[in-house]
Amino acid sequence: DIHLTQSPSFLSASVGDRVTITCRASLGISSYLGWYQQKPGKAPKVLVYPASTLQSGVPSRFSGSGSGTEFTLTISSLQPEDSATYYCQQLHSYPRTFGQGTKVEIK
């Protein structure tokens, strides 16, 4: 199975800050990586897939990059509505696996 290691597990930042979340895969997965945002009590919402393609309707302050084993999700200017937990997922092979999540808190 492909293991995904996400870091950090938690981050606290101020409105307007640039925030970066990293996802490392145990094997190369090309660009088959997605990023999801989940708010409490809601289903995850896809932000980026494949690794650097922003999904329709997602604000341009979000961006994804990377390929192979190293990936990042960047929020260029953190907004209050970005308070959520973010997950990466590899869609290269089965079983699909997720990172453990990064909880983003607004200071």
Added chain:
Amino acid sequence: EVQLVESGGGLVKPGGSLRLSCAASGFTFNNAWMSWVRQAPGKGLEWVGRIKSKIDGGTADYAAPVKGRFTISRDDSKNTLDLQMNSLKAEDTAVYYCLTDMSDYWGQGTLVTVSS
């Protein structure tokens, strides 16, 4: 508009069975590979399994913790996806999400609680 609506969650005793259903609309369901993902209370996301479209063989694959206990099936005539869960354990307690295999569309989830 793509919609995935899960139903069938509830409280079940350890060792019991439960069948979840997902009603799909807004896309060509019979061409779609579909998956289930679960999330235990306060925990992260865990992939449960996937079923291919019938034209691609219709076979299902499962995560190790549920293999042999859970069965995914589909009814393309009704645009529904099912998850039959047998021999349930406390650790199966979670919100279960139905989603397209490429994770672009998710249902709202249904809660399964396994407790005596």
